Amino acid sequence: MAKVELKAPIVEEIKANLEGAKSVVLVDYLGLTVEQDTNLRRATREAGLIYKVYKNTMVKRAIEGTEFAEIAKDLEGPTAVAISKEDATAPARVVANFAKTAPKLEMKSGIVEGTYYDAEGIKVISQIPSREELLSRLLGSLQSPITNLARVIKQVGEQKAEA
Numbered sequence: 001m002a003k004v005e006l007k008a009p010i011v012e013e014i015k016a017n018l019e020g021a022k023s024v025v026l027v028d029y030l031g032l033t034v035e036q037d038t039n040l041r042r043a044t045r046e047a048g049l050i051y052k053v054y055k056n057t058m059v060k061r062a063i064e065g066t067e068f069a070e071i072a073k074d075l076e077g078p079t080a081v082a083i084s085k086e087d088a089t090a091p092a093r094v095v096a097n098f099a100k101t102a103p104k105l106e107m108k109s110g111i112v113e114g115t116y117y118d119a120e121g122i123k124v125i126s127q128i129p130s131r132e133e134l135l136s137r138l139l140g141s142l143q144s145p146i147t148n149l150a151r152v153i154k155q156v157g158e159q160k161a162e163a
Helices: 003-018 034-046 056-063 069-074 090-099 119-126 131-162
Strands: 023-028 050-053 080-084 106-112 115-118
Touching: 003 056, 003 080, 023 069, 023 090, 034 050, 034 090, 056 069, 069 106, 080 090, 090 106, 090 119, 106 119, 115 119
Parallel strands: none
Antiparallel strands: 023 080, 023 106, 050 080, 106 115
């Protein structure tokens, strides 16, 4: 069997993982212990992410001609790929949170909703809360004035009842 025939299923797997993905983050995992790597994989799995280590040449072939093609220039050295199909900021957020306990873990770059970001840009993206958290904050902000108005009306009603 030729090498190309052996590599084709891997390239197809990467393409399938990228299909419909909202974001992809490249991670340099060199220097992580086995325990740290296992914990990172667990954290990404719990967040609903795909986290895999592929050969750079396989990833380059898979992203050719896609919206993720721009990250090909960062595929050097040991690289893992974190992919999210649900929450666009999740890969950056999960990896950045884990990097606080494993300083050797570094984000190289990424594509978030079709836009390329370098390492600094991905760090900024990692600070954006999840969609659910943003919606709950918005709901809290919307409810606050209504709640305060209800309290004032109740207090006014109680004062008039006393008088």
